[in-house]
Amino acid sequence: xxxxxxxxxxxxxxxxxxxxxxxxxxxxxxxxxxxxxxxxxxxxxxxxxxxxxxxxxxxxxxxxxxxxxxxxxxxxxxxxxxxxxxxxxxxxxxxxxxxxxxxxxxxxxxxxxxxxxxxxxxxxxxxxxxxxxxxxxxxxxxxxxxxxxxxxxxxxxxxxxxxxxxxxxxxxxxxxxxxxxxxxxxxxxxxxxxxxxxxxxxxxxxxxxxxxxxxx
Numbered sequence: 001x002x003x004x005x006x007x008x009x010x011x012x013x014x015x016x017x018x019x020x021x022x023x024x025x026x027x028x029x030x031x032x033x034x035x036x037x038x039x040x041x042x043x044x045x046x047x048x049x050x051x052x053x054x055x056x057x058x059x060x061x062x063x064x065x066x067x068x069x070x071x072x073x074x075x076x077x078x079x080x081x082x083x084x085x086x087x088x089x090x091x092x093x094x095x096x097x098x099x100x101x102x103x104x105x106x107x108x109x110x111x112x113x114x115x116x117x118x119x120x121x122x123x124x125x126x127x128x129x130x131x132x133x134x135x136x137x138x139x140x141x142x143x144x145x146x147x148x149x150x151x152x153x154x155x156x157x158x159x160x161x162x163x164x165x166x167x168x169x170x171x172x173x174x175x176x177x178x179x180x181x182x183x184x185x186x187x188x189x190x191x192x193x194x195x196x197x198x199x200x201x202x203x204x205x206x207x208x209x210x211x212x213x214x215x216x
Contacts (some may be wrong), residue, residue, distance in 0.1 A: 007213075007215075007216055008024055008119065008124060008126065008181065008215050008216065009124065009125065009126065009215060009216040010022050010126045010127070010128065010181075010215035010216070011125065011126070011127040011128070012127070012128045012129075013127065013128060013129035013130070015068070015128075015129075015130075015152070016068070016188075017064065017065045017068055017187050017188055017189065018065065018128070018152060018185075018186075018187070018188070019186040019187055019188045019190070019194045020128055020183055020184065020185060020186060020194070021183070021184035021186060021194045021195065021197065021198040022128075022181065022182065022183045022184070022214070022215050023181075023182055023198065023201075023202060023212050023213065023214055023215070024119065024179065024180070024181055024182075024212065024213045024214070024215060025099070025179065025180045025181075025182065025205050025210050025211070025212050026178065026179050026210060026211045026212075026213075027099070027177070027178050027179070027180075027208075027209075027210050028208075028209040028210060029178075030175060030176050030177065030178055031097055031098065031099055031173055031174070031175055031176070031177040031178070032097075032174075032175025032176065033175075034097075034098045034099075034208060034209075035098065036095050036097065036098040036101045037098075037208075039207075040098065040101050040102060040105065040204065040208075041095045041101060043101075043105035043108075043109070043204075044088060044093045044094070044095065044101060044104060044105055044108065045088060045093075046085070046088040046089050046108070048105075048109070050105075050109040050200075051109075051196075051200050052106075052109045052110040052111075052193075052196060052197060052200060053109065054081070054085065054108070054109060054110060054111030055111070057190075058081075058110070058111030058112065058190060058193070059079075059081075059082060059111060061187045061189050061190055062079050062081065062111065062112065062113060062164070062185070062187060063078075063079065064187070064189070065152070065164075065185065065187045066079060066151060066152060066164055066165070066185075069130040069131075069150035069151060069152065070149065070150030071148075071149065071150040071151040071152075073165065077146070077165055078165070079113045079164050079165060079185075080107065080113045080114070080164060080165055080166065081107045081108065081110070081111050081112055081113045081114075081164075084104055084107055084108040085108060085111075088108055093108070097173060097175075098208055099116060099173050099177065099180060099205075100116065100173060102201065102204045102205055102208070103115075103116045103182065103201070105204070106197060106200055106201040106204065110184075110193065110196075110197040110200075112184055112185060112186050112190075112193065112194065112197050113163075113164030113165070113184075113185040114164075114182060114183065114184050114185065114197075114201070115154060115162035115163065115164065115167050115182065115183045115185070116162075116167070116173060116180050116181070116182045116183075117154065117156075117161055117162050117167065117168075117171040117172070117173075117180060117181050118171055118172065118173050118174065118177045118179070118180060119179035119180055119181050120177070120178070120179060121170060121171045121172075122154075122156040122161050122162075122171040122181065123156050123157040123158065124156065124157060125156070125157060126154065126155065126156055126181065126215070127154075127155045128152065128153070128154055128155070128183070129152070129153065129155060130150060130151065130152060130153070131148035131149055131150065131151050131152075131153045131160050131163075132149065133149050134149065135147075135148040135149060135153075135159065135160055136148055137159070137160060137161070137168045137169070137170070138168065138169045138170070139166035139167065139168060139169055140166075140169055141169060146165065146166050148160055148163065151163050151164075151165065152164065152185065154181075154183050156171070158170075162183060163185075164185035181215070182201065184197050184198055184201070
């Protein structure tokens with residue numbers, strides 16, 4: 001088991017709908033040395049037994065959450081959880097690494113988008129809030145960009161670095177990752193779903209030998 005999680009502060013801008021959950025993870029060794037076990041990769045199947053079950057109300061409520069600031073969560077800009085559902089239904093949801101697999105599995109079954117960033121690539125201070133006009137970032141290795149205006153995002157010292165649609169390429173996990181920050185993009189309209197999602201997610205990482213802690 002890894003040691004205590006170093007403290008990190010996360011500010012949250014006022015928002016009438018957002019019920020975000022966030023936690024820090026310290027891995028027992030570099031991510032590239034942690035194989036994704038079969039019990040975890042099995043959760044990437046839409047039919048896998050899981051403690052959470054996604055339904056249509058979650059889908060529409062998450063869209064309302066992301067739409068509140070003026071962003072349009074449709075087409076290629078739809079919430080990441082919807083992409084996972086489609087990929088799993090078609091058998092295309094493959095294993096990436098143990099940390100991303102945990103994120104994807106929990107997002108798939110809860111229906112909530114989840115972001116995970118490398119804490120040594122993302123730099124404090126951290127904040128959750130709406131992206132301003134003109135904001136964008138590269139979200140994949142091919143250099144494609146997403147227009148972030150009006151979208152709820154995680155910000156670090158360099159600007160937005162994650163959201164419920166596509167996370168930023170510059171802060172994604174890699175084989176040398178040892179510390180991460182995860183954000184569950186939940187809505188107040190969904191009751192305790194964020195809390196239940198967080199509990200399951202942290203439990204999965206604990207089974208991988210990781211330590212988790214809550215930001216200040």
